[in-house]
Amino acid sequence: MWSIVLLDVQKLSRTFGRVQALREVTLRLETGTVGLVGNNGAGKSTLLKILLGLLPASSGSGTILGCDIRHTGLKLRARIGYMPEVAATVPLLKGVEYVALSGDLYGMPYRDARRRAHEVLNYVGLGELRYRRLDEYSTGNLQRLKLAAALVHDPELLLLDEPTNGLDPAGRQSMLLLLEDLIAETGKSLILCTHVLKDVEQLCRQVVVLDRGTVAKSGTIEELTRAADNRFEIQWRDTGSNFLQRFRESGGSVLREDNPSEATALVALPETWGPRQLFELAAGCGTVITRLREDDENLERLFLRLTATPEKDTVMS
Amino acid sequence: MGIDIANYHGWHGELSRPARGVFSIVRVALLQVLRQKTYWLLLALGLAQFILFWSVIYAVTQLELPQDAKQTILREFGFSAQTDEKRDNGYMVFMERQSVVVMILLAFSGSLLVGADFRQRTLPFYLSRRIGKRHYIIGKLLAVSSLILILTVIPALALFIEYGALTTGLTYWLENWRIAAAVLTYGAVLCLANSVWLVSLSAYLQRAAPIAITWSSLLIMPGRLGEFLWKASDNEYWRLLDPWRDMRLAGQLFFGKFRKDFDKGLAWWALALITGITVVALLALVRRVRAVDIVE
Numbered sequence: 273m274w275s276i277v278l279l280d281v282q283k284l285s286r287t288f289g290r291v292q293a294l295r296e297v298t299l300r301l302e303t304g305t306v307g308l309v310g311n312n313g314a315g316k317s318t319l320l321k322i323l324l325g326l327l328p329a330s331s332g333s334g335t336i337l338g339c340d341i342r343h344t345g346l347k348l349r350a351r352i353g354y355m356p357e358v359a360a361t362v363p364l365l366k367g368v369e370y371v372a373l374s375g376d377l378y379g380m381p382y383r384d385a386r387r388r389a390h391e392v393l394n395y396v397g398l399g400e401l402r403y404r405r406l407d408e409y410s411t412g413n414l415q416r417l418k419l420a421a422a423l424v425h426d427p428e429l430l431l432l433d434e435p436t437n438g439l440d441p442a443g444r445q446s447m448l449l450l451l452e453d454l455i456a457e458t459g460k461s462l463i464l465c466t467h468v469l470k471d472v473e474q475l476c477r478q479v480v481v482l483d484r485g486t487v488a489k490s491g492t493i494e495e496l497t498r499a500a501d502n503r504f505e506i507q508w509r510d511t512g513s514n515f516l517q518r519f520r521e522s523g524g525s526v527l528r529e530d531n532p533s534e535a536t537a538l539v540a541l542p543e544t545w546g547p548r549q550l551f552e553l554a555a556g557c558g559t560v561i562t563r564l565r566e567d568d569e570n571l572e573r574l575f576l577r578l579t580a581t582p583e584k585d586t587v588m589s
Numbered sequence: 590m591g592i593d594i595a596n597y598h599g600w601h602g603e604l605s606r607p608a609r610g611v612f613s614i615v616r617v618a619l620l621q622v623l624r625q626k627t628y629w630l631l632l633a634l635g636l637a638q639f640i641l642f643w644s645v646i647y648a649v650t651q652l653e654l655p656q657d658a659k660q661t662i663l664r665e666f667g668f669s670a671q672t673d674e675k676r677d678n679g680y681m682v683f684m685e686r687q688s689v690v691v692m693i694l695l696a697f698s699g700s701l702l703v704g705a706d707f708r709q710r711t712l713p714f715y716l717s718r719r720i721g722k723r724h725y726i727i728g729k730l731l732a733v734s735s736l737i738l739i740l741t742v743i744p745a746l747a748l749f750i751e752y753g754a755l756t757t758g759l760t761y762w763l764e765n766w767r768i769a770a771a772v773l774t775y776g777a778v779l780c781l782a783n784s785v786w787l788v789s790l791s792a793y794l795q796r797a798a799p800i801a802i803t804w805s806s807l808l809i810m811p812g813r814l815g816e817f818l819w820k821a822s823d824n825e826y827w828r829l830l831d832p833w834r835d836m837r838l839a840g841q842l843f844f845g846k847f848r849k850d851f852d853k854g855l856a857w858w859a860l861a862l863i864t865g866i867t868v869v870a871l872l873a874l875v876r877r878v879r880a881v882d883i884v885e
Contacts, residue, residue: 320884324717349719350604356884360714362617363705364624369617376613377718379604388600395597421714426600433884458597 278303278429278461279323281334281341286318286327293318295485296332305455307472307493308465309571310482311579316465319482320431323463324354337428350378353422357433359414361406367417368393368402374421385424392420396450412443416450423454429461436471448474469572479571481578488578496574502543503527503567504550507536508559515559522553527577538567610720614728615735618702622736625701628694632740635690639744642666642683646748650755668752678846679752680745680772685837687741688779692833694736695783696804699791703729708795713883722878726788733784742776771843778839778863785867789874808833825851826858832866835859 279301286294294315310316321327323336325345334341339348362370368389375385393402396416401409409417415435422430435451436444448471455462455475464476472479473493480490489496508515516526516537523542530536541550547564554561622628645666648654654662663669667679706712706729715725749769753761762769787804794800812831819827829835838852838859847853 317882317884324884326716326883346607346719346721349717354717356710356713356717358710358713360711361709362621362711362714363701363709364621365617369620373613373617374714374718377610377715377720379607379609379719380600381602381605384600384602391598424600425604458599 276303277301277335277338278306279334279336281336282332284319284322284329284332284334284341286315286322286330292485294322294329297482297485297487299334299480299487299490301478301480301490303461304478305462305464305476307469307476307479307571308463308482309467309469309472309479309575310488313484314482314579315485316482318485320433320463320465323348324352324431325349350425351427352429352431353425353427355415355418355422355430355432355435357437360418361409361414363407364405366403366405367398367409370406370417371402371420371424375424378425380425388424388426389420392423393417395423395454396420411438412440412446415439415443415447419450427460429463431463431465433465434467435464436466436468444468444471451475469570469575473571481575483579489574493571497570502541502545503538504541504547505536505538505563505565505567506550506561507563508554508561509535515554515557518557519550519553524550536563604719607720607724610718611724611728611731614715614725615732618729618732619735621701622698625698628698631690631694631697635687635694635740635744638683638686638690639747642668642679642744642748643751646679646752646755650752678844680748680768681775681840681844681846683748684741684745684772684775684779684840687744688833688836691737691740691779691783692804692808694740695733695787696801697797698733698736699787699800699804700795700797702732703788703791704795704797704800707792707877707881712878712881716881716883722875726874726878729788730781730784733787734780737780737783738776741779742772745772745776768844771840771845775840775843778843778860779836782836782863782867785870785874789870789877792874792877825855829855829858829862832863835863839863 277300279299281300282298284294284297284299285292297315297319308316308319318327322329322341325341325348328342336344336348337351339351341348362373365373368386371389371393372385375388376382378385380388390399390402393399396419398413398416398420401413406414406417415437419430419432419435422432432451436447439447451462451464452475454460462475464472466472476493478490478492479496481488516529519539520526524545525540526537527540528538539550541547550564551561645662646668649659649662649668659669667682700708706715712725716722720728746769749762749765749772753759753765786807790803790807791800794803812833815828815830815834818830819825836859838856841847841852842856842860847856
């Protein structure tokens with residue numbers, strides 16, 4: 273399949289005093305839609321700042337949209353549209369003035385910025401509200417307005433920070449559909465930074481899971497969730513034999529062992545195994561498997577698994 | 590509200606230099622001030638004062654006034670009918686009086702122009718575009734300076750032009766070019782110092798009431814303290830604690846007209862003090878803006 277590299281960074285690190293926000297992050301992403309997820313403090317903001325050219329990396333190298341991230345700061349922002357998470361409105365301005373100001377600040381000629389402000393406000397469905405003052409906009413409309421402000425200079429890459437933050441379910445769905453249409457029709461790339469994993473599942477093809485400054489996992493969502501194909505939730509009737517012990521010895525791994533009295537567990541079979549081998553092992557141990565269900569891991573479960581800390585496990589158990 | 594993709598056109602123009610963003614910041618800031626109706630009252634006050642001085646110049650140059658009326662005008666407004674009158678300092682008096690209006694306007698507009706950027710977290714909007722932090726700071730300083738220019742320097746120059754036009758014309762302007770230069774340099778000091786002080790204060794305090802109270806207190810309280818210490822110790826240098834008086838002394842230095850002989854010695858100290866405070870305030874402002882997290 274034909275693709276262009278959106279982001280290619282090697283061993284990117286960033287420290288703030290003694291705190292290491294990013295540790296040797298190596299990533300290669302294709303153009304398209306990318307979800308950037310991680311817990312608070314995972315390094316998402318630091319990575320975004322580096323990608324926007326707002327912060328230099330302490331070490332490492334790489335390119336974004338073919339530009340060297342170490343030297344491109346303002347040049348890079350000419351090709352990126354950033355939508356901040358916060359409201360970030362300018363008091364007493366009208367919608368169209370706000371978007372035109374965004375165009376001005378990107379360096380667009382005065383007339384072009386105004387003409388384009390009208391255009392993008394129409395695109396995002398705010399055409400009728402463009403002459404209203406910003407304090408009259410609802411949260412949903414403000415999100416659309418910020419998107420228009422990020423789109424005004426027709427960037428190649430949109431960098432959206434929590435675009436559905438504060439929206440009700442209908443507003444959230446509406447925003448996601450808007451973004452879906454936009455990406456599909458204009459072919460722009462998008463990096464979506466969010467805590468709402470369902471948004472990433474709906475909108476993005478690729479995902480990067482950051483955990484404590486490192487890349488816990490990255491790839492297409494399809495690939496990452498396919499990796500769970502060989503995982504099963506099983507229940508068995510315990511006959512006293514040590515079934516799980518034998519299973520481990522055979523190369524399988526027990527991802528989650530529930531209360532022993534319930535005799536249920538989440539297991540990952542060895543690569544060459546199928547359910548048949550599992551049944552054979554159980555039969556050999558004199559154990560009867562009463563339930564076998566494929567683990568339907570979605571992004572949320574993958575995320576929780578990848579970012580789980582020992583402390584969290586303790587709390588959960 | 591779906592996307593109107595049928596009319597989507599890409600934009601393929603050329604982006605200009607980031608420095609141009611500075612002027613956009615100034616333009617928007619002035620628009621914000623003009624949109625706030627309460628500020629129109631202060632702008633009207635400034636305009637009224639300008640019209641008063643305009644009328645005074647017209648009166649002393651065009652009307653046959655009794656001698657005592659001329660003396661009163663010279664005393665109150667600093668303008669005389671004679672263009673070679675060495676005591677003429679009407680422009681300085683005008684700028685000093687306009688400064689009162691400017692100070693009040695700045696006290697209330699700091700929150701709108703700068704405080705809101707921090708309070709409502711608008712700064713990430715500005716700084717995530719194609720401008721740097723220095724462009725933002727320069728833009729805001731120029732915005733405040735523009736307000737000062739509009740209220741003091743431009744009308745003072747207009748009065749200078751009027752005086753010349755109503756008297757000897759080109760001869761007056763050429764012979765008194767130092768007055769125009771003094772208006773510009775005094776204006777520059779007013780713009781630079783006040784804009785840095787206000788933007789810096791607003792960046793830290795952010796809300797209208799604290800900014801207005803602190804701004805007023807900084808301009809009044811040290812002056813009172815300085816006056817008390819001056820009277821108690823009979824040391825004129827204590828009066829340098831008054832920043833507003835320091836500004837006036839700087840103005841007198843540029844216009845070359847001192848109300849008291851001793852002020853001549855103090856003027857340079859006043860200018861040095863203004864410069865020092867401005868540098869400290871500027872460093873504090875840079876530090877405050879640098880501390881802002883653009884991506885939260």
